[in-house]
Amino acid sequence: MPLSFRMMLIAIIQVILTAIFTYTFVTDEYRTLSQQNLATLEKFLIEQKQQELRNYTSLGLAAIDNETHNSLTQKQADTLVVELTQKLLYGEDGYFFVYDNKGNNIALPKDLERQGENFWDFENSKGEKTIQILTNNAINGGGFHRYEWLQPSTNTTTEKLSYSLYHDDWKWMLGTGVYLDSVNQQLENVKGQIDKHVNRTKRIILFIALSSIFAIFMFGLVVSLSQKKQSDDKITELGQRVIIAQEEQSRHISRELHDGIVQILISVKYALEATGLSINRSKIDKPKPLVDAEHNLETAITEIRRISHHLHPRILDELGLSDAIEALSVEFSERTGIAVVVHKMTLRKLLPDDISTTLYRVVQESLINIDKHAQAHHVEIHLSMVDNWLTLGVKDDGIGFDTQAVQGNKDAGIGLRNLAERVEYHLGLFMIKSKPGKGSSIIAKIPRSAFANHFNRNENSHDANTDKLS
Amino acid sequence: MLEPQIKVMLIDDHPMVQDGLIACFSYYDDIIVVGRCNDGSTALAEAQLCRPDVILMDISMPGMNGIEATEIITEQLKDTKVLIFSMHDNAEFVTNAIQAGASGYILKNTSSTEVYQAIKEISLGRPYFSSALAKVLATNPVQHKNERLTNREQVILSHIARGKSSKEVASILDISSRTVEAHRRNIKAKLHLDSLAELVRYAVDHGLIDMDLE
Numbered sequence: 001m002p003l004s005f006r007m008m009l010i011a012i013i014q015v016i017l018t019a020i021f022t023y024t025f026v027t028d029e030y031r032t033l034s035q036q037n038l039a040t041l042e043k044f045l046i047e048q049k050q051q052e053l054r055n056y057t058s059l060g061l062a063a064i065d066n067e068t069h070n071s072l073t074q075k076q077a078d079t080l081v082v083e084l085t086q087k088l089l090y091g092e093d094g095y096f097f098v099y100d101n102k103g104n105n106i107a108l109p110k111d112l113e114r115q116g117e118n119f120w121d122f123e124n125s126k127g128e129k130t131i132q133i134l135t136n137n138a139i140n141g142g143g144f145h146r147y148e149w150l151q152p153s154t155n156t157t158t159e160k161l162s163y164s165l166y167h168d169d170w171k172w173m174l175g176t177g178v179y180l181d182s183v184n185q186q187l188e189n190v191k192g193q194i195d196k197h198v199n200r201t202k203r204i205i206l207f208i209a210l211s212s213i214f215a216i217f218m219f220g221l222v223v224s225l226s227q228k229k230q231s232d233d234k235i236t237e238l239g240q241r242v243i244i245a246q247e248e249q250s251r252h253i254s255r256e257l258h259d260g261i262v263q264i265l266i267s268v269k270y271a272l273e274a275t276g277l278s279i280n281r282s283k284i285d286k287p288k289p290l291v292d293a294e295h296n297l298e299t300a301i302t303e304i305r306r307i308s309h310h311l312h313p314r315i316l317d318e319l320g321l322s323d324a325i326e327a328l329s330v331e332f333s334e335r336t337g338i339a340v341v342v343h344k345m346t347l348r349k350l351l352p353d354d355i356s357t358t359l360y361r362v363v364q365e366s367l368i369n370i371d372k373h374a375q376a377h378h379v380e381i382h383l384s385m386v387d388n389w390l391t392l393g394v395k396d397d398g399i400g401f402d403t404q405a406v407q408g409n410k411d412a413g414i415g416l417r418n419l420a421e422r423v424e425y426h427l428g429l430f431m432i433k434s435k436p437g438k439g440s441s442i443i444a445k446i447p448r449s450a451f452a453n454h455f456n457r458n459e460n461s462h463d464a465n466t467d468k469l470s
Numbered sequence: 471m472l473e474p475q476i477k478v479m480l481i482d483d484h485p486m487v488q489d490g491l492i493a494c495f496s497y498y499d500d501i502i503v504v505g506r507c508n509d510g511s512t513a514l515a516e517a518q519l520c521r522p523d524v525i526l527m528d529i530s531m532p533g534m535n536g537i538e539a540t541e542i543i544t545e546q547l548k549d550t551k552v553l554i555f556s557m558h559d560n561a562e563f564v565t566n567a568i569q570a571g572a573s574g575y576i577l578k579n580t581s582s583t584e585v586y587q588a589i590k591e592i593s594l595g596r597p598y599f600s601s602a603l604a605k606v607l608a609t610n611p612v613q614h615k616n617e618r619l620t621n622r623e624q625v626i627l628s629h630i631a632r633g634k635s636s637k638e639v640a641s642i643l644d645i646s647s648r649t650v651e652a653h654r655r656n657i658k659a660k661l662h663l664d665s666l667a668e669l670v671r672y673a674v675d676h677g678l679i680d681m682d683l684e
Contacts, residue, residue, distance in 0.1 A: 258530065258557065259483070259484075259530055262557060263482075263483075263484040263486065263487050264484070264486060266484075266487050266490070266557075266578050266579065267484065267486035267487045267489060267490040268490070269490070269579070270487065270490025270491055270493065270494050270582060271489075271490050271493060273490075273494050273581060273582045274490065274493035274494045274496075274497070274582070277494060277497040277582070278497070281497070298579060301579055302579075305557065314530060314558065315558065315560055315562060315563070317530075318529060318530060318535050318537070318558070318563070319537070319562055319563065319566055322618070323560075323562035323563075323565075323566065324562075326561075326562050327560040327561070327562050330560070330561065344618060345618070345676075346617060346618050346619060346660065346661060347618075347619055347624060347676050347678060348618060348619065348621065348624065349621070349624075350676060350677055350678065385675055385676050385677075388675075390677070448675075448676075448677040451677050452677040452679075452680035452682075453677065453678075453679055453680035454677070455624060455628065455677075455678055456628050456678075456679060459625055459628075
């Protein structure tokens with residue numbers, strides 16, 4: 001696994017862990033905080049209600065106290081308080097209830113059916129005797145009680161908070177209460193909103209985590225692609241350097257053979273000839289071993305020259321690309337019988353050694369391919385300046401080929417791809433044009449900027465040589 | 471011994487080859503080696519000193535090669551004939567040598583007898599080519615319609631294209647203005663160009679000189 005992928009994986013895992021941690025931590029904090037808030041809110045709401053109830057009850061008691069005076073009998077007072085409570089209604093479920101100290105109901109204005117019943121032993125679901133508690137609270141100077149009672153507006157039993165006071169003259173327990181469904185509703189609303197917040201936070205964290213992972217992935221992709229491109233470029237360049245080094249070595253060995261060993265052999269040859277001439281003077285026939293030696297020497301020279309030429313054509317160095325191509329073509333025609341016409345440049349030695357060697361190899365490879373596959377009769381080689389490009393074209397009238405298929409085929413295309421890479425290394429362009437049945441042409445172009453003024457630089461280095469020698 | 475001797479100069483970067491040849495020539499009375507030289511670039515100065523009738527010139531040498539040296543020597547020393555003496559047997563070498571002004575071409579693996587004959591022929595003003603080259607020349611006849619510039623002409627063209635006058639070029643190359651003028655005419659004829667502006671443009675277009683450097 002490449003390094004960049006491992007790094008990417010680590011980064012993604014980190015993002016996921018961070019997201020999970022943040023989510024649990026934030027939501028936990030949120031819930032604790034909101035539960036505290038809810039409790040506070042509930043307490044506050046209840047306190048608010050209690051204050052209200054205390055005020056209402058005092059008000060109710062004062063109003064009733066004001067209407068009932070001492071001249072009335074107990075019965076008259078009871079009747080009056082029923083009437084009064086009928087008027088003292090407030091809100092949807094707000095009413096005053098009145099009981100005597102034995103739990104007999106006197107006034108229950110919203111539930112007239114049960115008005116007048118005795119509730120002394122009435123128990124709620126928790127087993128509390130509601131009216132006894134309320135009465136006790138009242139006798140002890142007033143107090144609150146939370147219990148369950150029938151809510152008139154909904155006709156269901158709900159939680160109710162009541163405050164009760166005691167009227168000493170008429171022995172009445174008088175109170176009023178609120179149903180707590182509104183408070184609960186409010187708390188539920190708040191809880192719902194908190195949950196909504198938590199959900200939103202969850203979504204935000206999820207979104208951030210996903211987009212981070214996506215960003216990391218894209219980044220990793222870009223990095224790995226550019227790394228691949230870079231390493232590909234490096235490999236290509238390295239390959240070209242190897243080829244250049246190889247060509248340089250071949251040139252060197254070729255020169256050593258041709259200018260070193262062959263010249264020594266030639267000097268030996270003339271030494272042998274001098275010996276022969278000397279013997280001749282003495283009117284003696286040349287001895288056979290001497291004749292054989294001269295012959296063998298000839299063979300050795302031819303053989304070494306052949307090897308030297310195979311390694312690197314010296315003509316390329318001495319006369320330049322045009323003449324080297326011409327010589328190559330003549331050799332090719334003699335060997336294969338395929339006619340080759342070469343259109344040379346009028347100028348010579350414009351190219352640095354590595355470029356002219358590359359173009360020479362293009363021609364060499366193209367001719368080999370033509371001989372092997374093309375079944376051509378004529379080949380035309382052009383070397384010319386077209387616009388700002390030195391353009392080499394090798395064109396044949398053979399059977400042609402499907403360029404797509406050849407380039408797609410790994411083995412068949414490798415020679416051509418190598419040529420293309422060599423040409424492109426010198427900032428050049430390489431093109432193959434062919435169609436089955438229509439011949440083929442190979443075009444290599446080198447930009448003028450790659451060789452401009454080379455001829456003069458080379459000439460000046462001659463002069464520098466001259467200076468050194470003279 | 472009344473016969474005048476032919477003065478020969480050897481230009482070859484291998485003293486051993488020169489020694490071998492001199493050993494052979496010592497058996498011929500009408501040839502005398504008057505000078506020897508190891509490379510093309512010092513050949514002219516040496517030739518101007520010893521004034522040979524015939525120069526035996528190698529092609530592959532470090533620095534200036536034999537063909538470029540031939541051009542300069544035949545340009546400067548009208549009475550000296552150049553006989554190329556090389557390992558290279560391609561028709562292109564022969565063509566280039568002739569274009570450079572060589573009077574003959576023999577291969578280094580020819581016998582000393584043939585070398586002697588070649589020198590004699592050349593000294594009499596007749597061209598001579600190795601018998602081994604006959605086949606090469608027969609299939610690739612030397613074309614006189616060849617309109618490629620020689621190395622020397624290219625040097626002169628690049629000076630002209632840089633704005634140098636014939637006089638300036640003459641002084642740089644240490645030759646006469648008339649010689650430069652002659653080259654100039656040849657260059658124009660070969661390139662089918664008339665004006666200086668066209669010459670400059672041609673040189674720039676072909677990357678012979680680089681305008682950006684001027």
